[in-house]
Structures are given as C-alpha cells and as structure tokens.
Amino acid sequence: MSDWTVTQSPLPRRRPRALSPLREHLRDTFWFAPTAAMVGVFVVWLVAQELDAALVRSLQDDGDYGTVAELLRFADDAKTVVSAVGSAMMTFIGVVFSISLVAVQMASGQFTPRVVRLFVRSRITKATFAVFLATFVLTLLVLTSYDSTPDPRVTTSVPLVQSVLTLVMVALSLLLFVMYVNGTLRLMRVSHVIARIAAESFRVAALMPAPADAEGVPAPADGGRVPGLGPVTAWVGHDGQAGVLRDVHIARLVRVARKHGVVLRLVPRIGDFLVPGTPVLAVHGGQAPPRRVLRYALSVGVERTFHQDLGLGLRQLSDIALRALSSAVNDPTTAVQALDRIVQILAALSRRPLDAAMHRDRRGAVRLVQPVPGWTELVDLGFAEVRACAAGSPQVTRRMLAGLDDLLLLAPPERREPLRRHRELLRQAVERVAPTPADRAFALSPDRQGIG
Numbered sequence: 001m002s003d004w005t006v007t008q009s010p011l012p013r014r015r016p017r018a019l020s021p022l023r024e025h026l027r028d029t030f031w032f033a034p035t036a037a038m039v040g041v042f043v044v045w046l047v048a049q050e051l052d053a054a055l056v057r058s059l060q061d062d063g064d065y066g067t068v069a070e071l072l073r074f075a076d077d078a079k080t081v082v083s084a085v086g087s088a089m090m091t092f093i094g095v096v097f098s099i100s101l102v103a104v105q106m107a108s109g110q111f112t113p114r115v116v117r118l119f120v121r122s123r124i125t126k127a128t129f130a131v132f133l134a135t136f137v138l139t140l141l142v143l144t145s146y147d148s149t150p151d152p153r154v155t156t157s158v159p160l161v162q163s164v165l166t167l168v169m170v171a172l173s174l175l176l177f178v179m180y181v182n183g184t185l186r187l188m189r190v191s192h193v194i195a196r197i198a199a200e201s202f203r204v205a206a207l208m209p210a211p212a213d214a215e216g217v218p219a220p221a222d223g224g225r226v227p228g229l230g231p232v233t234a235w236v237g238h239d240g241q242a243g244v245l246r247d248v249h250i251a252r253l254v255r256v257a258r259k260h261g262v263v264l265r266l267v268p269r270i271g272d273f274l275v276p277g278t279p280v281l282a283v284h285g286g287q288a289p290p291r292r293v294l295r296y297a298l299s300v301g302v303e304r305t306f307h308q309d310l311g312l313g314l315r316q317l318s319d320i321a322l323r324a325l326s327s328a329v330n331d332p333t334t335a336v337q338a339l340d341r342i343v344q345i346l347a348a349l350s351r352r353p354l355d356a357a358m359h360r361d362r363r364g365a366v367r368l369v370q371p372v373p374g375w376t377e378l379v380d381l382g383f384a385e386v387r388a389c390a391a392g393s394p395q396v397t398r399r400m401l402a403g404l405d406d407l408l409l410l411a412p413p414e415r416r417e418p419l420r421r422h423r424e425l426l427r428q429a430v431e432r433v434a435p436t437p438a439d440r441a442f443a444l445s446p447d448r449q450g451i452g
Contacts, residue, residue: 024247024307025299027121030129037130038137041169045141048161052145056158068152071160078163079146085170086139092173093132096180100125103184107193110329112319115193117303122187128173128180135169142166190334194317198341200306201313205349208310208357208372229263229369234288236281238274243300245272245280247307250359250368252297253281257367262286265369270309274300311373314381317342325389325396332395335386336450339396342382343403349378350411375411379418387422391429394443395450400426402446 026032059068104119119125145159186192245268257264263284268274280298283289304312317338324334354375359368373381383400390396404423408416427444434440 024305028117028305030120030126033126033130034133037134041134041138042141044165045138045162048165049145049157051161052159053157055160056155060153065152068155068158071158072150072152072155075146075158075160075163079143082139082142082163082166085166086136086143089132089136089139092177093136096128096132096177099181099184103188106188111190111193112316112323114316114319118187118193118196122183124180124183128176131169131173131176135173138166138169191337194320194337194341197313197316198344201345202348204306204308204310205352229265229284232282232284233286234283235279236283236288236294238276238278238280239291240276240300242275243273243302244304245270245274246299246301246305248299248370249297254359254361254367256289256293258361260286260289263367263369266371269371269373271304271311311378311381313345314342314378318382318385321386322389325386325393332393332450335390335393335396336399339386339399339403343406346378346382346407347410350407350415375415376418379422383422387426387429391433397426397430397443398445398447399450401444402448405446
C-alpha cells in the first residue's frame with residue numbers, strides 16, 4: 001500500500017456546551033414532552049377563556065345582545081364538534097400508541113435492542129403524543145366553559161376563542177399524525193436507522209474538546225503517575241447505585257477543580273459499568289473536594305447514551321452487522337450498510353487525536369482529564385466481531401477489505417498497524433473457510449459495494 005497524502009476535511013469544531021446533561025436525559029424520557037404540552041395547553045386555555053369572557057362583557061356593556069345570542073347559537077353548534085373531537089382523540093392516541101409498540105418491537109428484533117432508543121428520542125413521536133394529549137385535555141376544558149344559561153343578558157362566557165383553538169389543535173394533530181406515520185416508517189428502514197446512528201456519532205465527536213497536549217497525556221489505567229499532571233494525591237470513589245456511566249457534568253467538575261486548585265481525572269470511560277466503591281475520580285495536586293460538591297456530577301443509569309460516548313455508535317453498528325450475519329437472519333446486505341458507516345466514522349476520526357480529552361477553565365488551565373477510546377480500540381470495536389462472523393460471506397469480506405484499504409490511505413502511518421492486522425486476520429479467516437482458490441480470490445477482492 002503506497003503512502004498517499006490525503007487532505008481530509010476535519011470534523012466541525014464546536015465549543016462544548018457548558019450545560020448539564022439534563023437536556024439529554026430529558027430527551028431520553030417519554031414523559032416530559034406530553035406533560036409539558038398538557039401544562040402549556042392549560043395555560044393557553046386560561047388565556048382563551050379570559051378572552052371569551054372579555055368579549056362577552058364588552059358586547060353586553062354595549063347592549064349588543066343580538067350578537068351575544070348569535071355567539072351562543074354558534075357555541076351550541078361548536079359544542080357538538082368539540083365533544084366529537086374529545087372522543088376521537090382517545091381513539092387516535094390508541095392508534096399512535098399501537099403503531100409505536102409494533103415499530104419498536106420490529107426494530108428491536110430486526111436490528112438490535114439498542115436502537116429502541118432512537119424511537120424514544122424521536123421528536124416527531126413525542127410531538128404527536130404531546131399534541132394529541134393536549135388536544136384531548138383542551139376539549140375537556142372547553143366543555144367545562146359552556147354556560148348553561150341561554151339568556152344573552154346574563155351569560156358570562158361564550159367559548160368562541162376556545163372553540164377556534166380546538167379546531168386549530170385538531171388540524172395540527174392531523175398534520176402531525178401524517179408526519180408521524182412517515183417518520184415511523186423511515187425509522188423501520190435499516191438505512192435510515194444506520195444513518196441516524198452515524199449522525200449521532202459525528203455529533204459526539206464534534207463536541208469533543210482538544211485532547212491531550214503538552215500539559216498532559218492519556219491517563220494510564222493503573223492509576224499511577226501521569227506526566228504533566230503530577231502524582232495522584234487523592235481518590236474519589238463511586239458511592240451511588242451500580243450502573244453504566246452515562247455522562248459527566250463537565251462544567252461542574254471544572255468549576256470544582258478550579259475552586260479547589262486541583263486537576264481531576266476521570267478514571268472510568270463513559271460507558272463503563274460502575275459498582276459502589278469503584279474509583280471514579282483521581283485528584284492531582286491537592287485534597288479531594290467534598291463529596292457534596294461532586295453530587296450529581298456523574299450520571300449512572302441502566303444504559304449508555306450518545307451524549308458523551310464516542311464508542312456507542314460503533315457498538316450499535318457492529319451489533320446490527322452481527323445480527324444481520326447470524327444464521328437466523330442471514331442478511332449480508334445490511335451488514336454491508338453497517339460497514340459503510342463504520343468506515344465513515346473511522347475515516348472521520350483517523351486523524352483526530354484520541355485517548356484523552358482535556359477540559360479547561362476560563363483561564364485555559366486543564367482542570368478535567370476525560371479518557372476516550374483510542375484509535376486501536378475504535379478499530380477493534382468496528383471490525384473485530386464483524387470480521388469473525390464474515391468469513392463465509394463474500395459480500396461482507398469484499399466490503400470490509402475495501403473499507404480497510406480506504407482507511408489505510410486516510411490514516412497516518414502510526415495508525416495503520418491495527419488496520420493491517422485486521423486485514424491479515426480477515427485473509428486468514430477466508431482461506432480457512434473458502435473451499436477453492438477461485439472462491440478465496442473472489443472473497444478477497446475489495447469491492448465498496450460488496451458484490452456490486
């Protein structure tokens with residue numbers, strides 16, 4: 001393989017948001033958007049009710065009782081429509097919920113259980129549920145606003161604005177229902193699911209700060225002396241529940257480290273499973289900050305999230321490819337599509353410094369060192385398991401060889417060794433499986449389409 005000089009457009013560099021992970025955690029829940037919508041529609045209904053009351057008072061003050069009577073007749077007609085909308089909304093909500101359950105079940109069985117998170121985070125799904133529930137709540141509230149007094153001289157409110165608002169919400173619900181069905185069908189297609197996973201991976205990589213530089217190097221796993229940071233002076237253990245380290249509150253840890261004049265180093269990587277007592281923070285240059293100031297700085301849950309996890313995208317793509325190559329599914333084309341995105345992600349990371357991310361305070365001093373996967377680990381994550389299952393599928397071996405060849409052109413010389421290793425291991429696996437020299441030659445011919 002000749003050494004080519006390849007100019008590669010870097011990932012967009014953005015300053016990490018100095019916000020807590022709360023926004024990402026709320027996106028991983030399904031209760032927040034519908035609850036906020038119902039609270040919001042209640043506030044809107046109060047405003048609309050006051051407008052209707054003000055309109056009736058103004059007409060009565062002017063003595064225009066004929067117009068009030070016309071509004072009362074209109075309200076009686078609108079009441080029938082509002083009642084019908086209230087009944088239909090519950091049916092609509094049941095249909096949407098049923099479609100979601102079927103889509104999640106199919107995606108979990110066809111791809112991997114890890115992609116269920118895409119459905120939970122889907123904005124159109126949450127918006128549809130939120131608007132449908134808000135419309136149902138609005139119809140109930142509007143029905144309570146109807147005045148039983150038919151006399152225009154003593155009536156206090158005619159829900160005119162409220163009825164119009166209900167019709168607007170119905171129109172919005174129908175529009176969102178069409179968009180929801182379209183979006184759900186897209187998420188059930190493997191190409192769109194794989195593309196969403198790749199997009200999330202690029203978003204994580206783009207938000208990573210500058211990695212280790214002259215002031216520090218990747219932290220060793222044994223917790224020993226770190227060049228540039230000095231010796232470890234204290235340890236902070238995990239005293240919460242057991243679970244996966246989902247993310248860390250970077251801004252809070254940087255503030256705590258600056259206030260106490262120390263450098264904090266995160267010991268586990270994002271995505272590691274923690275048990276109580278596990279060391280999670282190494283302190284360099286002083287005493288450990290009080291535990292109360294570190295409360296809620298680390299988020300531990302039952303599953304990994306994309307918020308700060310650089311390897312999760314490759315993990316999910318590898319899972320999809322493995323399931324596609326299983327004898328129960330036998331879908332090598334899906335495995336090839338997953339390899340396309342694996343190669344794309346690795347190509348984007350091939351010239352980025354990895355191993356550790358350095359988070360600095362406002363004065364530019366390093367205050368938090370966060371370990372991230374290294375190049376060899378990412379390559380192994382993307383190719384090792386797929387390679388072990390792909391030897392009997394020429395379509396997949398040809399695509400993998402083409403991807404490895406492309407990465408060998410893009411990666412700097414010091415990062416080519418793991419790529420060459422996987423290429424050689426794939427060749428050996430194919431030679432053990434392929435029965436004839438012609439079959440071996442065909443399976444070892446690089447092809448970006450597999451068998452184009």
